[in-house]
Amino acid sequence: MKITDVEIICFGYRSRLVADREGHSHPGPEHxxxxxxxxxxxxxxxxxxCFGGSPAALDAVRGAIVGEDPxxxxxxxxxxxxxxxxxQTLYSDQQISVIDQALWDLAGRYTGLPxxxxxxxxxxxxxxxxxxxxGDDIPGGLDTPEHYADFAExxxxxxxxxxxxxxxxxxxxxxxxxxxAACAAVRKRVGPDIPLMLDSHHDYSRKEAxxxxxxxxxxxFHWFEEPMNEASMSSYIWLTEQLDIxxxxxxxxxxxxxxxxxxxVNHASDVSRYNVSLGxxxxxxxxxxxxxxxxxxxxxxxxxxxxxxxxxxxGIAGEYYERGLLHPFYDYEASQPWFNTRVDAIDSQGxxxxxxxxxxxxxxxxxxxxxxxx
Amino acid sequence: MKITDVEIICFGYRSRLVADREGHSHPGPEHxxxxxxxxxxxxxxxxxxCFGGSPAALDAVRGAIVGEDPxxxxxxxxxxxxxxxxxQTLYSDQQISVIDQALWDLAGRYTGLPxxxxxxxxxxxxxxxxxxxxGDDIPGGLDTPEHYADFAExxxxxxxxxxxxxxxxxxxxxxxxxxxAACAAVRKRVGPDIPLMLDSHHDYSRKEAxxxxxxxxxxxFHWFEEPMNEASMSSYIWLTEQLDIxxxxxxxxxxxxxxxxxxxVNHASDVSRYNVSLGxxxxxxxxxxxxxxxxxxxxxxxxxxxxxxxxxxxGIAGEYYERGLLHPFYDYEASQPWFNTRVDAIDSQGxxxxxxxxxxxxxxxxxxxxxxxx
Numbered sequence: 001m002k003i004t005d006v007e008i009i010c011f012g013y014r015s016r017l018v019a020d021r022e023g024h025s026h027p028g029p030e031h032x033x034x035x036x037x038x039x040x041x042x043x044x045x046x047x048x049x050c051f052g053g054s055p056a057a058l059d060a061v062r063g064a065i066v067g068e069d070p071x072x073x074x075x076x077x078x079x080x081x082x083x084x085x086x087x088q089t090l091y092s093d094q095q096i097s098v099i100d101q102a103l104w105d106l107a108g109r110y111t112g113l114p115x116x117x118x119x120x121x122x123x124x125x126x127x128x129x130x131x132x133x134x135g136d137d138i139p140g141g142l143d144t145p146e147h148y149a150d151f152a153e154x155x156x157x158x159x160x161x162x163x164x165x166x167x168x169x170x171x172x173x174x175x176x177x178x179x180x181a182a183c184a185a186v187r188k189r190v191g192p193d194i195p196l197m198l199d200s201h202h203d204y205s206r207k208e209a210x211x212x213x214x215x216x217x218x219x220x221f222h223w224f225e226e227p228m229n230e231a232s233m234s235s236y237i238w239l240t241e242q243l244d245i246x247x248x249x250x251x252x253x254x255x256x257x258x259x260x261x262x263x264x265v266n267h268a269s270d271v272s273r274y275n276v277s278l279g280x281x282x283x284x285x286x287x288x289x290x291x292x293x294x295x296x297x298x299x300x301x302x303x304x305x306x307x308x309x310x311x312x313x314x315g316i317a318g319e320y321y322e323r324g325l326l327h328p329f330y331d332y333e334a335s336q337p338w339f340n341t342r343v344d345a346i347d348s349q350g351x352x353x354x355x356x357x358x359x360x361x362x363x364x365x366x367x368x369x370x371x372x373x374x
Numbered sequence: 375m376k377i378t379d380v381e382i383i384c385f386g387y388r389s390r391l392v393a394d395r396e397g398h399s400h401p402g403p404e405h406x407x408x409x410x411x412x413x414x415x416x417x418x419x420x421x422x423x424c425f426g427g428s429p430a431a432l433d434a435v436r437g438a439i440v441g442e443d444p445x446x447x448x449x450x451x452x453x454x455x456x457x458x459x460x461x462q463t464l465y466s467d468q469q470i471s472v473i474d475q476a477l478w479d480l481a482g483r484y485t486g487l488p489x490x491x492x493x494x495x496x497x498x499x500x501x502x503x504x505x506x507x508x509g510d511d512i513p514g515g516l517d518t519p520e521h522y523a524d525f526a527e528x529x530x531x532x533x534x535x536x537x538x539x540x541x542x543x544x545x546x547x548x549x550x551x552x553x554x555a556a557c558a559a560v561r562k563r564v565g566p567d568i569p570l571m572l573d574s575h576h577d578y579s580r581k582e583a584x585x586x587x588x589x590x591x592x593x594x595f596h597w598f599e600e601p602m603n604e605a606s607m608s609s610y611i612w613l614t615e616q617l618d619i620x621x622x623x624x625x626x627x628x629x630x631x632x633x634x635x636x637x638x639v640n641h642a643s644d645v646s647r648y649n650v651s652l653g654x655x656x657x658x659x660x661x662x663x664x665x666x667x668x669x670x671x672x673x674x675x676x677x678x679x680x681x682x683x684x685x686x687x688x689g690i691a692g693e694y695y696e697r698g699l700l701h702p703f704y705d706y707e708a709s710q711p712w713f714n715t716r717v718d719a720i721d722s723q724g725x726x727x728x729x730x731x732x733x734x735x736x737x738x739x740x741x742x743x744x745x746x747x748x
Contacts, residue, residue, distance in 0.1 A: 071487065073494030078689040111485035111492075113445065118485075118492070120447030120656060261667035265639055282494060289663035293635040315452040 001110075003070050005041040006062045006099075008053045010034055011372040013337055016330060022170050024134045027141070027329040034374065035338060037364075040102045042070055048106025049362055050306075051338070053098040060090040061099060071110075073103045077282045081256075093256060093278045100280025101306045101360060108359030115361075116312030116354050119285065125351045126311045127162070128344070129197070130155035131324035135168030135182070141329055145178070145185035151328050152186040156194055161350040162222070162320060163190070164197035174201045176208045180215040187219045199225040202252070206235055213243040223248045223271065223299070236268040246270045251301050257287035264294045271297040276306030288314045305343050305360040312354040321352045340365045375484075377444050379415040380436045380473075382427045384408055385746040387711055390704060396544050398508045401515070401703040408748065409712060411738075414476045416444055422480025423736055424680075425712070427472040434464040435473060445484075447477045451656045455630075467630060467652045474654025475680045475734060482733030489735075490686030490728055493659065499725045500685045501536070502718070503571070504529035505698030509542030509556070515703055519552070519559035525702050526560040530568055535724040536596070536694060537564070538571035548575045550582045554589040561593045573599040576626070580609055587617040597622045597645065597673070610642040620644045625675050631661035638668045645671040650680030662688045679717045679734040686728040695726045714739045 013035060018028030038053030048070065053061075064083060065076055077100055084091040108115045116122075132151065135142045142148060152163050165186060167179040179200050187196060198216055209227035216224050223246040228235045230253040240247045249269040253259050256279045260272045274287040288310065291298040297317045300307045303324070311318050323344055326332050336342065340363040344352050355361025387409060392402030412427030422444065427435075438457060439450055451474055458465040482489045490496075506525065509516045516522060526537050539560060541553040553574045561570060572590055583601035590598050597620040602609045604627040614621045623643040627633050630653045634646045648661040662684065665672040671691045674681045677698070685692050697718055700706050710716065714737040718726050729735025 069491075069495070071491040071495060074496040074687055074689045077494070078496065107494075111487065113485065117443075117445040120451070120481075121443070121445055122448035122452065257663075257667045258669070265668075286663040286666055289631075289660040290667040292660055293631045293664040294639075295632070313448055315448045 001042050001044045001046070001069055001071065003040055003066050003068050004043050005066060006058060007039040007041060008055050008058050009037040009039060009369065010055060010374045011037070011338070011369045012374055013372060017335075020171055024166075024169060025325065026133060026136050027138065027327050037338070037369065038098050038102050040065070040070060040099070040106055042106070044110075046106055046110045048102040048104070048109065048359070049364065050098045050101040050105060050360065051362070052094065054092075054095055057090045057095050060087065061095070064091075065099065070103050070106050073100065073107070073282055076100075076103065077280065081279070093254075093283075097277045097280040097283075097306070100282050101276065104281050104306075104309075105359035105362065112358050114309070114355055114357060115281065115359060116309040119281070119309070119313035121312055121354075122315050123312055124354050126308065126321045126354070127319070128160060128321040128323040128346055128350055128352050129162035129164055129195070130158075130160040130326050131164045131322045132166050133325040133327040133330070134166040135172050137172055138329065142327060145182040147328075148182040149185040149189035151326075153189050154328070155326065156190050159346065159348050159350040160323070162195040162197070164199060164322070166199045166325065167201065169201045174204070176200075176204065176212050179212055183216060183219055183221065187221075192220065195222040197221060197223045197225065200227050202226045202229065204228055206238060209235075209239050210242055213239065213245055213247075217243065217245045221245060225249060225273075226251050233263060233266060233268045236263070237266055240267060240269055248299050249273050251275070256283050257290055260287050261290055264291070264296050271299055273299050273301050275301035276304070276310060277302070281306055281310060284310045285313065288316065292316045303344050305355070305362060308343060308352060308354065309360060323352070337368050338365050339363050375416050375418045375420070375443055375445065377414055377440050377442050378417050379440060380432060381413040381415060382429050382432050383411040383413060383743065384429060384748045385411070385712070385743045386748055387746060391709075394545055398543060399699065400507060400510050401512065401701050411712070411743065412472050412476050414439070414444060414473070414480055416480070418484075420480060420484045422476040422478070422483065422733070423738065424472045424476040424479060424734065425736070426468065428466075428469055431464045431469050434461065435469070438465075439473065444477050444480050447474065447481070447656055450474075450477065451654065455653070467628075467657075471651045471654040471657075471680070474656050475650065478655050478680075478683075479733035479736065486732050488683070488729055488731060489655065489733060490683040493655070493683070493687035495686055495728075496689050497686055498728050500682065500695045500728070501693070502534060502695040502697040502720055502724055502726050503536035503538055503569070504532075504534040504700050505538045505696045506540050507699040507701040507704070508540040509546050511546055512703065516701060519556040521702075522556040523559040523563035525700075527563050528702070529700065530564050533720065533722050533724040534697070536569035536571070538573060538696070540573045540699065541575065543575045548578070550574075550578065550586050553586055557590060557593050557595065561595075566594065569596040571595060571597045571599065574601050576600045577603055580612060583609075583613050584616055587613065587619055587621075591617065591619045595619060599623060599647075600625050607637060607640060607642045610637070611640055614641060614643055622673050623647050625649070630657050631664055634661050635664055638665070638670050645673055647673050647675050649675035650678070650684060651676070655680055655684060658684045659687065662690065666690045677718050679729070679736060682717060682726060682728065683734065697726070711742050712739050713737050
């Protein structure tokens with residue numbers, strides 16, 4: 001089997017997410033937005049798909065993989081990673097991820113297996129946590145500690161077994177005391193038995209991070225994410241040494257799983273973190289296996305098909321699927337009209353079920369995409 | 375799909391390998407020997423096979439995996455590893471390996487793919503090195519440095535691009551000077567351009583190991599394996615610090631890939647080492663990914679189907695397939711009559727080609743097995 005072409009299908013949709021100037025999303029007025037879908041075409045009639053992919057990188061990607069055997073994922077992955085060094089835009093972690101996930105999807109469609117079973121499945125069901133958007137100034141939204149508590153209560157009532165707050169970040173301020181107040185209000189409202197996590201502003205000082213971490217220990221929080229710049233691994237070594245609460249990371253630090261190895265060796269966090277967008281499922285399983293060899297857990301950052309299949313295949317925790325980002329004024333369930341069904345439909349116990357259809361389990365709404373094609 | 379049964383087929387064959395009292399094999403008079411073949415049976419008519427498997431463990435293995443989905447390899451692997459703690463005989467690394475490899479074989483047969491492509495292939499061809507038996511006292515065998523040189527010359531003439539000596543071990547003595555003399559004789563005979571490796575007696579002192587290592591540096595050897603007891607990681611940290619030659623290990627140390635992580639973190643070797651018999655392909659790829667994250671190579675110990683598929687799938691070196699063990703008085707090519715064709719048939723350039731048939735690519739001679747069934 002040979003790859004004969006790569007295609008990137010661009011289509012429009014109406015979005016109600018608006019990014020603030022730091023890049024975080026909030027509910028806002030409906031507006032036009034664009035999405036892309038990468039398709040890898042073969043000479044045997046089996047294609048692979050993954051949402052995402054940069055049209056600007058299309059020629060480069062074609063040049064890199066057309067003519068290759070799509071089942072030789074490791075060879076293609078190693079090649080793209082090598083090309084990345086001098087072409088960080090064309091072969092970004094995200095772009096490699098889309099290609100790699102499309103190849104896994106293709107292999108699943110070719111064999112008739114869902115990707116997590118192709119990788120060697122571990123579980124069919126993963127509990128989810130509700131993951132809030134970052135704080136804002138929308139009245140009745142995520143603008144006060146009490147409104148976080150209102151929203152947390154609603155999420156738990158809906159069946160989520162756990163919840164993570166993203167608190168306020170610039171341009172909505174940086175304020176450790178307000179972060180702690182939101183965490184305290186949520187803990188008080190949901191009671192002592194619900195696991196709670198915090199992902200705060202990512203550029204606090206060591207002193208501020210320690211203050212928040214100590215408060216989270218008092219509030220019996222489950223973990224604490226990225227309160228400081230991850231470029232300073234030393235800061236995380238210091239913080240992890242000080243705190244009893246589980247420090248999870250790195251999340252946004254570059255260097256894929258190689259960086260996770262450095263953090264493990266240097267005891268810079270208690271639990272590692274990875275996301276399929278950092279080089280795809282091939283890279284993610286390398287991170288999982290690295291962590292497993294060192295007795296370190298790995299919490300999966302973000303949701304979607306790839307992260308869910310990784311959670312289904314990994315033999316270590318990953319305790320939760322991160323579902324969101326959620327907001328009281330945003331209809332998460334209706335936010336991806338290019339799917340007929342969401343991959344992360346949640347049951348009444350707050351669980352996500354691994355897709356059993358071949359490949360990534362993308363239930364693509366072709367009518368929608370073709371109608372909105374650009 | 376469900377596992378409905380596990381079967382272990384035992385059959386006899388005529389062997390010309392005789393184990394010395396330390397367990398190393400040498401050519402000897404033909405005698406009766408036994409082999410086993412594990413078969414995992416499913417309710418969908420697809421079975422998985424792997425040679426090996428202990429009849430004494432059959433009931434335990436059946437209890438552990440019958441009723442499971444054979445594609446959930448990670449779940450089964452984690453369960454067997456957990457059971458191992460209090461049942462090291464029933465769930466030995468080797469026994470887990472046979473089950474895991476049979477599950478990979480089954481998945482390959484189910485999907486129509488060779489295992490290395492199921493894992494995400496990296497290469498279709500791997501160079502082999504000739505790996506000698508350990509030294510002996512057989513006249514004209516591997517009894518003198520000059521006879522090692524004779525045999526090395528014959529192997530290189532046959533097309534092997536590299537060669538590894540196993541030198542003398544008890545009961546044939548322990549003698550660093552004789553080891554070095556054999557290495558020097560081989561180097562002199564094959565010339566300066568052939569990569570040579572040494573796997574010596576495994577219980578030398580630090581001083582003896584350093585003496586040999588320094589001599590191998592002078593002889594421009596490619597790597598040096600396991601000259602000391604691997605239970606003393608400190609000895610390897612010390613040796614690796616002293617020597618420039620690549621120290622490869624651990625090989626026989628227990629603890630699967632977890633132990634490889636400890637050796638990497640402690641700089642106890644330059645290149646890691648793994649064998650599919652240490653928990654199967656599932657465990658082996660965890661070791662590969664661990665090494666990759668740390669920028670460490672992994673040389674594969676031993677040959678056979680599983681090790682070959684791992685070499686086909688791994689994106690890091692593994693430079694060579696270990697072919698053997700070989701001896702001037704032993705017909706390696708004819709040594710496995712239970713196969714119609716050897717998986718490691720070597721071409722004129724000394725390369726092994728990955729099998730392209732579904733699963734592990736076992737070309738089983740059922741006539742032979744059925745005729746010799748016990």
